[in-house]
Amino acid sequence: MNSAGAVTPTHCPYCALQCGMGLTPVAGGGVEVVERADFPVNRGALCGKGRTAPAVLASGVRLDSPLVREGGVLVPASWESALDRIAGALGGIRTARGADAVGVFGGGGLTNEKAYALGKFARVVLGTSQIDYNGRFCMSSAAAAGTRAFGLDRGLPFPLEDVPRTGCLILVGSNLAETMPPALRYLTELRANGGTLVVIDPRRTRTAEQADLHLAPRPGTDLALALGLLHLVVAEGRTDEAYIRERTVGWAQARAAAMEYWPEYVERITGVPVPRLREAARMFCAPEAAMVLTARGPEQQSKGTDTVGAWINLCLATGRAGRPLSGYGCLTGQGNGQGGREHGQKADQLPGYRKLDDPAARRHVAGVWGVDPDSLPGPGRSAYELLDALGTDLRALLLMGSNPVVSAPRAAHVEERIRSLEFLAVCDVVLSETAALADVVLPVTQWAEESGTTTSLEGRVLLRRRAVAPPRGVRSDLEVLHGLAARLGVGKGFPVDPEEVFEELRRASAGGAADYSGITYRRLAEEGGVFWPCPASEAGGEGGEGGGVPHPGTPRLFLDRFATVDGRARFVAVSHRAGAEEPDAEYPVLLTTGRVVAQYQSGAQTRRVPELNAAAPGPFVELHPRLAARVGVAEGEPVAVVSRRGRAVAPARITSAIRPDTVFMPFHWPGEGRANTLTNPALDPTSGMPEFKACAVRVEGA
Incomplete structure (x- = not known):
């Protein structure tokens, strides 16, 4: 953490572009963003979300005390009592119903260190196979196709x-x-x-x-x-x-x-x-x-x-x-969607992009973790399948860095499943719509208040640096996992120092497809980022320390050979097939969803920034003039979009920039304008990706 007036070089907390920015302290506390022209990806340019990111650090916007549910209401509590309550509930349900009765759901915004520790916590402390993350909804189909064709997935x-x-x-x-x-x-x-x-x-x-x-x-x-x-x-x-x-x-x-x-x-x-x-x-x-x-x-x-x-x-x-x-x-969409799945949040993967059902991979990672390979659970459910199972055989959930009440497909059903849980614990920086349903909410540090690494859409591993101390009542996700692990009987293996976690991640990833073993915090600070795979040098110490020449990293893959056994890429014969839902007489229009420039993902953070809300204050339905005339709706009037899963209402935005047979809704808002109330959870059989981008709807006056 730099002294007053100094600039801390870091990266934006939002999308996978991971734009370089600087942070400098301001009088009275907090930080402001300054241009960082030396980072080659954005050369100092930032969007409105990046420029206003410090607004979410402010008191009154973010959480600053643990909350526990008493008499149906969330009330402030001490950290020790909140952690005791989570550990007691998770441990009790695990003992009564088995390890797979407890689930873990992570996020593509978590740093590599947090993603790694969360996957380890699920498999070593809880012993559950039921872990996945919202990055499944980001680029899992591209990852599956890339691995199938090239033998390796990097955005x-x-x-x-x-x-x-x-x-x-x-x-x-x-x-x-x-x-x-x-x-x-x-x-x-x-x-x-x-x-x-x-x-x-x-x-x-x-x-x-x-x-x-x-x-x-x-x-x-x-x-x-x-x-x-x-x-x-x-x-x-x-x-x-x-x-x-x-x-x-x-x-x-x-x-x-x-x-x-x-x-x-x-x-x-x-x-x-x-x-x-x-x-x-x-x-x-x-x-x-x-x-x-x-x-x-x-x-x-x-x-x-x-x-x-x-x-x-x-x-x-x-x-x-x-x-x-x-x-x-x-x-890649999310800030660490790439690294988040490389190191253990995904249901079927171990750190280093190793497959969970590969015996050699299990032996390697178990050796780093100091556990018996046979003690590691097998692959679990993909993200939507996990959410859909809540309240059935899956009775408790620990959730970090995600807001599925807004972001998941068939969101009203997912909200219902979350409400049916025996116990829900959420770690977040704000009281999201999902956190508001929890039994315990833990306030955790944000990007500017902690150090850690992320992996951008280029496969460039980057170092975010701590610029400001967090509020007194806030702890890091690593501290949360350390405290829970200790309470559940695992006193070692969950350090709170992110660099110490990264050193273990390096060993766990060594020899894997996503090999980070040649990357160190020192290199990242000096070089501004390193592309994986980057194995440890053979001639000396890891990362070139101890006299060896460091591996330079790999900005460009596949120039000599692909990552398959024979070095050749695989064509895969594919054929078109209809979507899971095609338009019919009752639902004659297609809905597609997406983002707007001033909001991000479920909007849990950006909807708390006045400047961004002024630019994008709420949801809307974009439709062609011919469709608007047929429905009888004018610009700005409320219009209802109805699918087989529910109904959403938002103002009409009439434009010839969309097909007459299609409507568009952004997905950043909860409430009656929640686009994901409508979307279809039909899953890709290979990737587990839901069909967010096309479902049959009808449009009618509200």
């Missing part, structure tokens, strides 16, 4: 600095102008350098307005669109046959599947005219290098893994993967 296998230097970028289901505003300059620079931009989105967003070509498919048809483009690439002789022979397997089957999607058929499915399909294929294949980046649009579907797989197939067929300035990547 971007290349740094963002490569994007402006490629020849063509296809951006699928991403509205960077609102979700990651400082990244929009990469698209501007791309076009200034002579490259072309294709944006695929059912809405003409601010990002789509920057495009050379905008394709607006029906929600849920991105898979057919990708197959149609691959069909055209084959039919027009644009495949890279030498690359396919030398660096891939499975092409014959993938090609045969794509040839069933001739342009006119794809137009009928997607609504995208054939000439525009041909233009997109031509633009992608014309330059020497090209990229495809996906985000939640194609991923948050019940066929999201196959949809991303189809876009990867397009890259592989044209030789646009594992080559300079070319490749497929996923734009």
Whole structure:
């Protein structure tokens, strides 16, 4: 923590761009944000959320004392009594009903140290298999598809600095102008350098307005669109046959599947005219290098893994993967969505991106933890399945850094399941809608009040530094886990110093796919970030200490070989299939959801910032003028959107920038405008991703 007037270099607490910023103390307490131009990703630029992030540190906005439920009301309590109550409840339910009666739900905003400690706590202290996190709702489909094709998942296998230097970028289901505003300059620079931009989105967003070509498919048809483009690439002789022979397997089957999607058929499915399909294929294949980046649009579907797989197939067929300035990547959403799953929050993974059902992985991690490998539970439920089971065989839940009452699909049902629990404990910085239902709420430190690491969408491991002391009544999540572990009979193995936790994480990740063993806090401070994998040097100590040469990190993956056994990428034959819910006479319209620039995720923090609320004060329903006329609603009037799961009401926002058969709602708000009251929890069979991006609804006057 720096002295008064000094600037602490750190990173924004919000999205996975992890923009660099500086924090400096202000008179009377607290900090203010100053520009940090030396960090290459944002070069000092920040969106409104980043600039106003210190507002959530203020007294009266954040929690500053533990709360326990007495007589149905949350009242202040001491830390010792609150921890005693949590440990007693978790331990008692575990003893009475078994370890899997207790669940853990984490968050993609937790630092690597917290995510690692939380996964260890679930498996070593509680002995439960029932752990997952809200990052399952972020990029799990892209992770599954990337692992299937390349043998390894890292959001971007290349740094963002490569994007402006490629020849063509296809951006699928991403509205960077609102979700990651400082990244929009990469698209501007791309076009200034002579490259072309294709944006695929059912809405003409601010990002789509920057495009050379905008394709607006029906929600849920991105898979057919990708197959149609691959069909055209084959039919027009644009495949890279030498690359396919030398660096891939499975092409014959993938090609045969794509040839069933001739342009006119794809137009009928997607609504995208054939000439525009041909233009997109031509633009992608014309330059020497090209990229495809996906985000939640194609991923948050019940066929999201196959949809991303189809876009990867397009890259592989044209030789646009594992080559300079070319490749497929996923734009991770949450601040530490990448690192959060690499190190143990995900139901089927151990630290280092090791698989929980791999005996060698279990032996390695158990050795670091000092436990018997056989004592580690097996894989548990994915995120929505875990939430859906609350109150049945799963009786208690410890939740950190998530607000599923607003963010989960079929949110009214999830809220009902949470209310049915015997016991709920929540660790958060504010009294979120989920925390308000808890039996115990613990106030925990925020980004500016603690040190720790995050891993950005580039796979760049970064160090956030403590700039200010937390309020007296607030403790860190690591202190919470330490206190609970001790009360539950595990007195060692849960340190409160984040650097000490990271040192153990390094050992646990060593040799794994996400190898951090060559990364130290010292390196991160000196170098400003290190790309994983970064193994310990062989010639000396870890991270190059003790005389060895440190591994430089890996900004660009797959240039020599893919992370598969034979070094070749895998084509996977995929076919389009209808969404879990298609429009019908009762529900004739499709709903898709997303974000607005001034709010973030469930809004638990950003809705407490006056400047952001002034810019985005509440939910709305975006609909086409033809649909508005048919419903009989005018601009600003309340409109109801009804699905098979519930009803949401918000003011109408009428625009020709959306398809006439589609409505859009942002998902940041609770109450009657809660978009996730409507969304469908139908799951991708591979990734466990719910189908947030397409469900059948009807629209009517409120």
